[in-house]
Amino acid sequence: MKSRSQFALLGTRRFLPFFVTQLLGAFNDNVFKQSLILAILYKLSLAADPALLVNICALLFILPFFLFSALGGQFGEKFAKDALIRAIKLAEIVIMAIGAAGFLLNLLPLMFLALFGMGVHSALFGPVKYSILPQALRDDELVGGNALVEMGTFLAILGGTIGAGVLMSSDGYAHWVGAAVVSVAVLGYLSSRGIPRVAAALPGLELDWNIFRQSWRILRMGLGQRPSVSRSLVGNSWFWFLGAIYLTQIPTYAKSLLFGDEGVVTLILTVFSVGIALGSALCEKLSGHKVEIGLVPFGSFGLSLFGILLWWHSGGFPQAAEPHTWLQVLGVPQAWLILGDVLGLGVFGGFYIVPLYALIQSRTREDERARVIAANNILNALLMVLSAIVSILLLTVAGLSIPQLFLVVSLMNIAVNAYIFKIVPEFGMRFLIWLLGHSVYRVEHRGLERIPEEGAALLVCNHVSYVDALLIGGAVRRPVRFVMYYKIYRMPVLNFVFRTAGTVPIAGRSEDLLIYDAAFKRIAEYLRNGELVCIFPEGKLTLDGEIGEFKAGVERVLEENPVPVIPLALQGLWGSFFSRDPQKGIFRRLWSRVGLVAGEPLEADAGRAVMRERVVELRGELR
Template identity: 45%
Template sequence: MTTATAETAPLAPADPHPNQFALLKQRRFAPFFWTQFAGAANDNLFKFAFTVMVTYQLQVAWLPPAMAGLVIGALFILPYLLFSATSGQLADKYDKRALILFVKWLEIGIMVVAAFGFFAANVPILLLCTFLMGLHSTLFGPVKFAYLPQHLNERELTGGNGMVEMGTFVAILLGQVAGGLLVDVPAVGPQAVGIACIVLAIAGRVVAHAIPKSAPTDPHLVINWNPFTETWANLKLARENVVVFRSLLGISWMWFFGAIFLSQFPSFAKDVLHGNAQVASLLLVVFSVGIGIGALLCEMLSRRHVEIGLVPLGAVGMSVFAIDLYFASRGLQDAQAATFTLSQFVTVGAHWRVMADLALLSLFTGLYSVPMYALIQLRSQPTHRARIIAANNILNALFMIASSLIAGALLGAGLTIPQIFLLTALANAVVAFYIFMLVPEYLLRFIAWVVSRIIYRFKVSGDEHIPVQGAAVLACNHVSFVDAVLLMAASPRPIYFVMDHRIFKLPVLGAMFKLAKAIPIASQKEDPVVYEAAFKRAAEVLRDGDLLAIFPEGGITKDGVLQPFKGGIMKVLETARADGVQPPVIPMALTNLWGSFFSRVEQGNAMVRPFRRGLFNRVGLNVGAPIPASQVEPAALQGSVAKLLAAG
């Protein structure tokens, strides 16, 4: 499996800032953040105000109120299907700052025309502007997500994506609230909306001027202006990296899941919760805040790495709380004939369970989506990263359209809204399981995340020495049966382990290491075929630019003392050198694991005394500076690991 080939920002210190919020003080992020914030707010201010206007204020024979929201939504999303492929090419070929400035000028022009439409109450002009604003967002999408990995390093990527995700949903919320309030102002509501749209567009353009330049990643790219052939080409390009493509499908499923809930909020509030329009707005607020909190939690829970182990956690939470939402709302459908106002709604205890379910399922949706976005950015080839993002936008649009059609069909078949929520939750569990079986790295990272944060309290020192890209050999002491799991948790990239073939016979761990494609090895005397095959496979891993981990002691220590290093690592390096690869060796030392449940104790067996030290016990991993392959020698490498071990 080829890992990160994306160039990240110029190398920064391991902790360039205390948390993701500090990015808002830095020029490489803050102007970009506020530019995309203003754009998302303007999109939703315009769309929501227009929808309210044609639903409640205008009588348009050819656009009945019941169809207005559907038509406006379809026109806005249509450019994603038609022009995403083209916008991805543009973002790869040209400076992203220049493209952002162009998009902001386009937004100002569209909003000037839209203002005329609001002033004149001209629905066809406003429908045209809806399509053009969809085009504006289509052009900005690939630039938006391809910009981040050029200016943030791997340790900042999760936090940066979390900030963008949070900012997007807050902007959507504020835009819709502002649109609804402004258009309802007596006598001058539509005019106020038009002016506000122009002001927001200008503000976005002013802020965008401070965005730093972003060098084109494929300046010699020849643009294919045919959207249909290029869309197909983009999808084929995305399929070249299996993990990335299936992550695109995972993100698109998230949009399917979210669209089901968002589209049903008005009807859910009215027909199930018996609330007024303010109650529907409250549900939107709760959902948006939940996603924002989940997105921001990703950096803390991932320890500032791209931690895709959070994705299964997010998927489980999405299903659990969506199922509970069904049970929480099922008994409310016939409980009240009158309509609740907002103040009356919040006084009913049963409604707080509904809001808690909405908040938690959206929070877990944030945990699910942010690591996937970061993974795609990190592992896509820089030369066509924006086109991969464009493919993602195409798939997102298709999944959202499918969600509308399926929800409509289910409602037409007589299902209630809570029943649709229940089916969506169950479908989410099935889809998530399918994706995690197709891409076992998600499941493995989740197991590593649980072990390193719940069974043990795991602290890593020197993890900046683990390379974000390129081949390397990780050489670590061998203390327990979960050493490999802890190394997985410490690395932002997949690791291929060379492991004693006997460990594959263990019931649970053996299955997990097979899933991780660990490389079994036996002594030359015991099984020469397995011995030679192991070194051949290890050389292939390094040739592919991946991380290879080896435990040079040759087995788990029986007394807690570092054992002499054997010559296997030298054979690995020699085999790799024959393939033209000279990977650095990264010395590592696991500390405080001896005596825990998964280690041997005084010549005894591991995993036989359930109350042996382990739960919440503090363990550590110390990572040393890389050693060039030409300077590696077993005794000296053992000395390096011993120093790291002594550092505690």
């Protein structure tokens, strides 16, 4: 079954109006917020320290996420999501009218009030924004949909940043900003009217208007989810801690370190936003249209690497009598290194955040999803408020420079993600599987839709190499419990992956009766719990590339647990480094194309001879 591009979703009514609505909302947020920051830095005559006022802007926008996300989560469960989005978009028009008045009257308190209002708007919209996707999209569209939303969000940040720079460059900037933000709010409401009806997940929910009590309850609900979800919430919020620091400090960095004007601020934010959009767009291709959390450690590594490089490449930038324009900055070779670091931060940020959002959505119950996402938003807000406090303390109290701040948070990123990956080793396991499937081999899949989405089933496959289980586990959307010869199970490095995946070690009856009996008991437990179990019925790796006789153990499993049997065949692995081919070499068949093929399900009483015959047919001549 050939997968369509994620961009095909933009041609569907179930996704396009929502996508346009959320994109316009993100665009408007950033036009207003960036215009306010540029007004503080370059336009308004103020007695207060501009850097302090910029950090106050960050606090005012973030604080509502802490205060009102719980209410947004409750609204997202109780009311039809399409109607709720339209109501929120109507409120945006009023908020932006207040903001426009603030610019026209040159009243900073009124601008701050509108900024706080937009924070409230976003806090209420966020839980609906992410909980609507699993209801509107199929499972194999979820990563692509999230990637488009993240790409659209950061392109909206880019557009809003550029738009704010253009609007603020005019002498009549107040009129242009006011007209723009109100007009975009109206367009957002009009696009929301095209969103199809999405029923309430929990219409009987009783609203709790005590925002502090409900915030605590929802936060406990989110952090009380299974470890893969709860730590994904932590990882997601940590990303926004990092992102808030970078996005908040970039205007001051451009002015004080690169000695640039408003155009330089726009240039750096543009590169960062393009990086996020590019990383998000690549996620679907790199993940094979499924939720692939193996990209998260990859993204984390890149965030630290490019944060450290940004610190390394900053400093000593040439000054001039007048602030540099963006074209003058591009004429300095050092600037290209800095922009490359910013682009790398964006790309790897996309690799990090998109799989986390998709995992949270796919592994939470529908009637809890909006509240779990609200918990995520509360945690995001706490971390973003903390980011502003940490920035103020490190920059003003500790006396660090902005590049030194970037270095500190990059080193902190290593520690935080090491904790997450230790608590949930599935991240590290999936990374190793993903790396294997995108470095040593190029894996093609056929017929995997025959593997049931729910319920127990037994997968039977030929055994060609030491990494067969990794390749199968990386291809199948559901978790797979493998039955594996105990000596392979105990191999260094691979043992970490096998233990994390719940692999069942097995030995021959004559080798170790305890391991043999324990294996069948654990297999039965997995199948009773409705899980997928994969067994290699040959009992050992092939010595000549051919498929050996299937052992009687597979029939014993099915006698005790009569579940459907899905025949699988691995193609093209014989002769690779991890096979037992005597002619193999380290570089022989490196980056070779291998295949994994699934056949039609068989009845539990089909017999091992029939199973072997089907596997032989599926493999064909390609060993």
